[in-house]
Amino acid sequence: MQGTESARSYAKNVWDSVKTTLVGMGITWRYMLQKPITVQYPDERLPIPDRYRGIHYLEQEKCINCLACARACPIDCIEMEAVRHGKELEWILFTLDYQKCMFCELCVYPCPKDCIHMGTEFAFVTFDRSEFKHDLLSFKGMAREARIRMKEAEAKKAAKEAAKAAGAKPAADAKPAADEGKAES
Amino acid sequence: MSGSNAFLEALRTYVGEWLPAWALWLAAAVIGVAIAVGLISVIAMFCVWLERKVSGHIQCRYGPMYAGWHGWLQSIADGVKLLLKEDMIPRDADRVLFMLAPALVLAAIVGAMAAYPLAPGVLFADIDLGLFFIVAMSSMTTIGVVMAGWASNSKWTIYGSMREAAQVVAYEVPLGVSLLVPVMVAGTLNLREASAAQADFFGMGWFLFKNPFMLPAFALFFTAALAETKRAPFDLPEAESELVAGFMTEYSGIRWSFFFMEEYAAMFLMSAIAAVFFLGGFESPLTHFAGQFFGTELFVPGDGGASTINFRALPYHLVAGGTLIVKTFFGIFVMMWLRWTLPRIRIDQVMTVGYKYLTPLALLCVFGAALWEAGKHAIFGS
Numbered sequence: 221m222q223g224t225e226s227a228r229s230y231a232k233n234v235w236d237s238v239k240t241t242l243v244g245m246g247i248t249w250r251y252m253l254q255k256p257i258t259v260q261y262p263d264e265r266l267p268i269p270d271r272y273r274g275i276h277y278l279e280q281e282k283c284i285n286c287l288a289c290a291r292a293c294p295i296d297c298i299e300m301e302a303v304r305h306g307k308e309l310e311w312i313l314f315t316l317d318y319q320k321c322m323f324c325e326l327c328v329y330p331c332p333k334d335c336i337h338m339g340t341e342f343a344f345v346t347f348d349r350s351e352f353k354h355d356l357l358s359f360k361g362m363a364r365e366a367r368i369r370m371k372e373a374e375a376k377k378a379a380k381e382a383a384k385a386a387g388a389k390p391a392a393d394a395k396p397a398a399d400e401g402k403a404e405s
Numbered sequence: 406m407s408g409s410n411a412f413l414e415a416l417r418t419y420v421g422e423w424l425p426a427w428a429l430w431l432a433a434a435v436i437g438v439a440i441a442v443g444l445i446s447v448i449a450m451f452c453v454w455l456e457r458k459v460s461g462h463i464q465c466r467y468g469p470m471y472a473g474w475h476g477w478l479q480s481i482a483d484g485v486k487l488l489l490k491e492d493m494i495p496r497d498a499d500r501v502l503f504m505l506a507p508a509l510v511l512a513a514i515v516g517a518m519a520a521y522p523l524a525p526g527v528l529f530a531d532i533d534l535g536l537f538f539i540v541a542m543s544s545m546t547t548i549g550v551v552m553a554g555w556a557s558n559s560k561w562t563i564y565g566s567m568r569e570a571a572q573v574v575a576y577e578v579p580l581g582v583s584l585l586v587p588v589m590v591a592g593t594l595n596l597r598e599a600s601a602a603q604a605d606f607f608g609m610g611w612f613l614f615k616n617p618f619m620l621p622a623f624a625l626f627f628t629a630a631l632a633e634t635k636r637a638p639f640d641l642p643e644a645e646s647e648l649v650a651g652f653m654t655e656y657s658g659i660r661w662s663f664f665f666m667e668e669y670a671a672m673f674l675m676s677a678i679a680a681v682f683f684l685g686g687f688e689s690p691l692t693h694f695a696g697q698f699f700g701t702e703l704f705v706p707g708d709g710g711a712s713t714i715n716f717r718a719l720p721y722h723l724v725a726g727g728t729l730i731v732k733t734f735f736g737i738f739v740m741m742w743l744r745w746t747l748p749r750i751r752i753d754q755v756m757t758v759g760y761k762y763l764t765p766l767a768l769l770c771v772f773g774a775a776l777w778e779a780g781k782h783a784i785f786g787s
Contacts (some may be wrong), residue, residue, distance in 0.1 A: 241743070244747060251465055
């Protein structure tokens with residue numbers, strides 16, 4: 221009795237191993253004929269969601285150097301510095317240290333001018349650690365437009381001063397100042 | 406033509422008058438060895454690429470894609486990298502054995518290659534014990550593997566090589582016994598003659614269809630061959646998830662690649678045996694009609710005793726050799742397919758499968774096939 225039982229289980233083992241192997245091979249065969257689901261990464265990229273929190277980008281023309289983002293940063297990885305010439309800014313530095321940054325997006329919300337954003341670029345590879353201190357500025361110093369505006373303002377001022385020197389009425393003094401205030405707001 | 410070496414024959418035909426006999430022998434040997442080594446390197450490179458592509462596609466990946474069309478140059482790039490790598494020998498290793506082991510492994514498999522028939526008339530060596538020679542030589546590699554494991558002086562390598570030894574001892578028996586079935590039907594161990602015995606039915610008289618016990622014997626042989634060549638699910642000697650890399654743990658660079666080449670060359674030879682003794686060898690309808698159209702004799706007796714090469718028969722030999730290569734690579738593909746299908750089994754399971762299942766079943770197959778053949782002879786005569 222025990223003999224037939226063990227013979228049956230022996231035969232069942234053989235049958236099971238052959239059958240399961242063939243079933244498994246069928247499954248892998250199906251997968252092999254399927255189109256690969258991976259993409260050839262550097263050449264092809266999968267679409268990135270809009271709200272992805274990647275490397276920041278800065279709309280430098282809008283930025284007013286208010287330091288709101290740097291203050292909001294919980295780990296102080298934003299460093300920024302600019303010199304104000306009247307209304308215009310001369311940019312010296314705006315770096316984000318990606319060795320520290322944890323992509324929390326807290327720097328984005330307080331921005332009054334809505335000029336710092338999280339981008340979609342995620343691969344940030346360097347040969348040197350110091351390069352992780354990423355420069356977000358697209359230009360150093362003053363913007364060309366800002367320089368032109370400043371020059372125009374200076375020219376206007378000079379013209380007004382010339383007019384004043386030519387002997388204008390004292391009431392004329394107040395009017396340009398009001399103009400200036402309007403332009404600023 | 407039997408018992409001859411095609412290269413020796415060709416040399417004798419063309420330069421036999423100007424060179425002494427020993428120079429002819431030497432030149433033929435050098436040409437043969439060069440072709441065998443070249444063949445093994447090319448096969449190993451192609452197999453590595455194929456394995457990576459097959460595994461990639463089974464896992465819904467692409468595999469290598471950048472070096473050449475679909476990465477076909479990847480193996481060459483890898484080979485260059487391996488050649489340029491630092492040749493490291495562990496301080497406490499047995500230097501002589503450590504350096505000897507990969508060479509022994511590769512030499513054994515190159516030696517086994519001698520019995521591989523390139524085409525019906527183009528053979529390295531037309532040995533009457535061809536099958537026995539291949540099986541014996543390819544299990545010689547075990548000595549090299551055990552040597553490598555012992556000489557590396559590391560626990561992983563020892564475990565790996567002990568497993569290899571246990572596995573080969575267990576699976577050599579079903580491998581040989583299941584091969585007895587086609588050998589019994591063919592009545593020869595010579596690969597060329599076994600292939601020629603399957604030429605009936607327009608080249609479709611494969612041994613696989615000639616005897617009901619042939620299919621189980623083929624399955625048993627294939628399983629045992631997987632264990633012989635250390636392929637998954639029997640890749641315990643190099644079980645990378647438990648033994649780092651098994652017996653190859655301490656090897657790097659070109660020495661490591663020798664073990665790799667051996668693995669793929671052994672796969673090729675085992676698949677070649679499967680192709681010759683179960684799947685018709687050179688024979689297929691295409692070969693059959695090529696043989697009828699072009700003639701089969703590559704060397705025909707010329708005037709004055711020396712034979713001349715019959716170039717008209719060359720296409721037939723190309724077709725026949727190509728048929729065998731295609732069948733062999735089908736076997737290699739199935740081995741890869743199995744590897745990426747099945748998980749690795751435990752060493753006690755390996756032993757159970759070898760001793761309790763494959764060996765008795767192989768003996769049963771031989772017994773059944775013998776009865777069948779005897780009955781056939783009794784009823785139909787010879």
